[in-house]
Amino acid sequence: MSDDLLAAFWRYEGALMANDLETLDRLFAPGPDTLRGDAAGILRGHDAISAFRKGRGGAPKREIVSVDVREIDADAAMVVAVTAPITGGRGQQTQLWRRIDGEWVVSVAHVSLPAPAVNSTVWRIVGTPLVAGADTPELASQTVAVKDLFDVAGFAVGGGVPAYLAESTPAARNAVAVQNLLDTGASVTGIARTDEFAYSVAGKNPHYGTPPNGAVPGAIPGGSSSGPASAVSLGQASIGLGTDTGGSLRVPASYQGLWGLRTTHGAVSSEGLLPLSPSFDTVGWLTREAWTMRAAATASLDLAKQVLPPTRRYAVAPGLNAQAAPGVRAAFDAAIGTLDRAELLPDLAEVELGDADELFEIFRSVQAAEAWATHGDWIEAHPGALGDDIAARFAVASRITEHEEAEARVALAAARIAIERALDGRILLLPSASSIAPSTTADAATIEQTRGSTLRLTCVAGITGRPALSVPALTVDGAPVGLCVVGPRFGDIGVITTGAKFHAALAG
Structure with a gap:
């Protein structure tokens, strides 16, 4: 195989390690048929792959251990490289290179990396399990990802904010919504990420990163129940226990192809839950199947x-x-x-x-007033603790007057x-x-x-x-x-x- 193919391969590797997006774009074949796959799924088309690279902020650092080339014909070859990430382990990169208009470019690529023990964008802490459920049949074998707003006995609530977590004390008992699932046989796998103080429906956290969307590679997961949603979508839990104030269960469910239930306001106790806006906060679940949703709901609701x-x-x-x-x-x-x-x-x-x-403005005003009442004192005492987007949202909330709040409640x-x-x-x-x-x-x-x-x-x-x-x-x-x-x-x-x-x- 010609030296120019290997030269193109090493040029690609250098650009990857330098995050040289312009060179990487040139070395991937143009058009909608180019593919890139990894454990998260397949990206289809040059533009989607380019957008993915721009969003990830650079590839993990690594060394190339070996390179094998297998010629298909004069203008096509498979290149298989064994990689050594600096974090340890071994990975593999398989690429189909084609010569187009005299230049070698990647037409199809698949990347594998050593799987992390815990994806820290999804999980704050996990166990095997973290908390075992009761020996009862209703939810036996079901595993739960708990949004980082609920009390789990022995663990502090972080609310998606590192500075808040640092000052929190471990809970003495489980939140009622957690205990409901444990009492019927489910086990808690771990505590999963949330947007800062659950004040978003995007799922992006500036401190911990963005959990992957298990259905759409390169897309946001939806929030603020982002961690539980991604855990369920990725098959790392069967039930996501979350909250929904303005859509924080329904939106990640929609984005990731899950079942997501916002329960009747007040139908599930909020005891042991870090609130955002009590007039709208509800408890609910994310699942991959309807029957699992029904089982979680039956275990938690007053059926009478x-x-x-x-x-x-x-x-x-x-x-x-x-x-x-x-x-x-x-x-x-x-x-x-x-x-x-x-x-x-x-x-x-x-x-x-x-x-x-008008409906949105009514909702937004009451939600914001209550969000500031809930967290405003802490935020003022911790300048710089929040990312720019959520800090700006709370700043707007801080300016709602008592008169404006009263009018919004009447409306x-x-x-x-x-x-x-x-x-x-x-x-x-x-x-x-x-x-x-x-x-x-x-x-x-x-x-x-x-x-x-x-x-x-x-x-x-x-x-x-x-x-x-x-x-x-x-x-x-x-x-x-x-x-x-x-x-x-x-x-x-x-x-x-x-x-x-x-x-x-x-x-x-």
Whole structure:
């Protein structure tokens, strides 16, 4: 094989170690057919691979142990390199090189690295297990990733903020939501990451990194229950115990193709939970299957308070759905059409729930006022402890006056009554998020715009206190999007049953 191929290989290796993005782009074949794979999944197309490189901030340092070349023809060859990461162990890199217009470029690449014992972007601490469950059958063999907001006996709560964790003391007992799962046989695998004080739906933490999206390589995981969501999506836990204030279970579920349930406000005790906004904070779960979700919910809810949702009466809100990207709206409309043809929506009405901007502003104002009341004193005493984005969000919250908060609470009560009157007991169907998961390289303006559009969809459940289930039922450009089922208060088990029926119909 010609020396120019090996020269191109070593040029690639030098550029990789120097994070020379321009050279790396030239050495990967142009076009949509170029592939790069690793344990996280496959990136398709030169542009996606380029964006991934820009977002990761450089490849792990390594040395090349050996290089083997196998010629396919005069213009194609496989190059297999054994690598030695400076962190230890051995890895492997397999590349299909092709000569295009006289230059050697990578057409397909697969990279393997020694698997870390613990992915610190996903987990704060893990055990085998960290806490064993009771010897009962209900959730036997189920493993739980606990969001770093819940008390776990013997461990401190960090809330996604290193400075807060450093000052926290170990909990004396488990949070009620944790104990519910332990009492029915589940074991806690570990404590998983969250966005700073859970005040985000993106899943990016400036201190610990961004957990991987198990469904879309190179995309954000969704937050603030990002760690539990990624743990479940990656198969490292079967249940993610999280919270949902403005969408923090439904959004990561939507982005990663999971089931995610925001329970009826107050249906699961918040005792032992670090709050953000008590008027909206709820406990819930992330799972890969509907039956696991139902089992977790059954173990944790007071079944005597549960009601059966109406089996025939549903609603869609075109004014809200307009917040979603065109591809999401098209996928949602197609799903509604499929469910209608399957006679699963015999009584479907279009409803007007109010101006989306006004609903969002009401929700945002009350949430922000309560978030500052919860954490403001600590934040003022610890300047620089938060990343720029969340610090800016709390700064806005600090400027909400008592009068503005009071007005927002009056508007909140009125909006709740108006929405319930418009729904008239119906189950509301809408997209779980406004878009597919954005890239980790998306700029701050894009992330904020996506956040705002998504919260305009998700805030309806928060305003009404209703349960909302994200069902992994839609796909846009190969990426998952959830179909959200918003049921009546204390209709949590019922929305799981309804969601499972919809999922079966749409999967068929």
